[in-house]
Amino acid sequence: MSAPPTELMTTHTEATRPRGEELDHQRRAITALGHEMRALVDATVRTAAPAEVLHRVTDGVRRLTGQLTGRRRVRGEIPDVDEFPGGARMYSPVTGPGSPLAPPMQVTPEDDGIVGRCTLGIAHEGPPGYVHGGMSAMLLDELMGWACYRAGTPAMTVSLQMRYHRPVPVETPLRVFAHVTGTEDRKIFVAGSIGTDEDPSIALVTADGVFVSPDPARTRTLFPNTP
Numbered sequence: 001m002s003a004p005p006t007e008l009m010t011t012h013t014e015a016t017r018p019r020g021e022e023l024d025h026q027r028r029a030i031t032a033l034g035h036e037m038r039a040l041v042d043a044t045v046r047t048a049a050p051a052e053v054l055h056r057v058t059d060g061v062r063r064l065t066g067q068l069t070g071r072r073r074v075r076g077e078i079p080d081v082d083e084f085p086g087g088a089r090m091y092s093p094v095t096g097p098g099s100p101l102a103p104p105m106q107v108t109p110e111d112d113g114i115v116g117r118c119t120l121g122i123a124h125e126g127p128p129g130y131v132h133g134g135m136s137a138m139l140l141d142e143l144m145g146w147a148c149y150r151a152g153t154p155a156m157t158v159s160l161q162m163r164y165h166r167p168v169p170v171e172t173p174l175r176v177f178a179h180v181t182g183t184e185d186r187k188i189f190v191a192g193s194i195g196t197d198e199d200p201s202i203a204l205v206t207a208d209g210v211f212v213s214p215d216p217a218r219t220r221t222l223f224p225n226t227p
Ligand SMILES: CCCCCCCCCCCC(=O)SCCNC(=O)CCNC(=O)[C@H](O)C(C)(C)COP(=O)(O)OP(=O)(O)OC[C@H]1O[C@@H](n2cnc3c(N)ncnc32)[C@H](O)[C@@H]1OP(=O)(O)O
Pocket: 085, 141, 142, 145, 146, 154, 155, 156, 157, 158, 159, 185, 186, 187, 210, 212, 213, 214, 215, 218, 219
């Protein structure tokens, strides 16, 4: 059998893409499932339940997973509910309300940069009671990427230098900050920091990043499914 024409392989088209109320409805459902999944992740890493209970729950979760049937997103496919780049990313591991992995971080432009707010849990723990260093890097990398977008140049990280000054507590509202410090051709230099919401003046972690805005041909190669 010959391969189907490319347009038939694209399972979502402009005609079928949800809009307006339908889009809101879908995003609310995705957010609700993400919320419950994060609660499950939290319960999973906190529980001291005995093995029989864990086996029973495992069976239940397997049954639930089996209900998420139908078409599955393939690698590189932009979800219908997303706006890429720079808009909603429902399944981002940092900001996505539908991601069980995301805190999720709320992002708002503020002052001369961009601010992210989130609270990390025990699932994100490194040292007992404190955030895993890789999580801090992930929060900063994402927000620094947003700072590039806000400056009008969507870009990818080519270098991220982290400095861990003090441990970041879990179960504590955090304030992440990022701002562009300079540009040079396609390179964007970005600084970032993490503090607690209560005392953001104390930088627990700082980072310096270099981001590069790929040229249009490279962007098309890397992200062939973008509009
Ligand atoms: C549309 C986006 C949506 C982006 C959507 C963003 C979602 C947010 C995600 C958060 C951010 C991420 O995690 S992004 C994911 C992690 N990052 C990646 O996977 C990036 C992997 N790297 C790459 O694919 C490539 O390096 C590119 C596409 C970024 C750039 O390749 P290129 O276009 O060929 O550029 P290239 O000529 O190599 O380099 C351009 C300039 O940058 C300099 N340069 C290169 N690397 C470095 C470096 N480590 N430190 C300093 N400078 C460097 C070069 O010397 C050169 O300077 P000169 O000689 O011109 O002076």
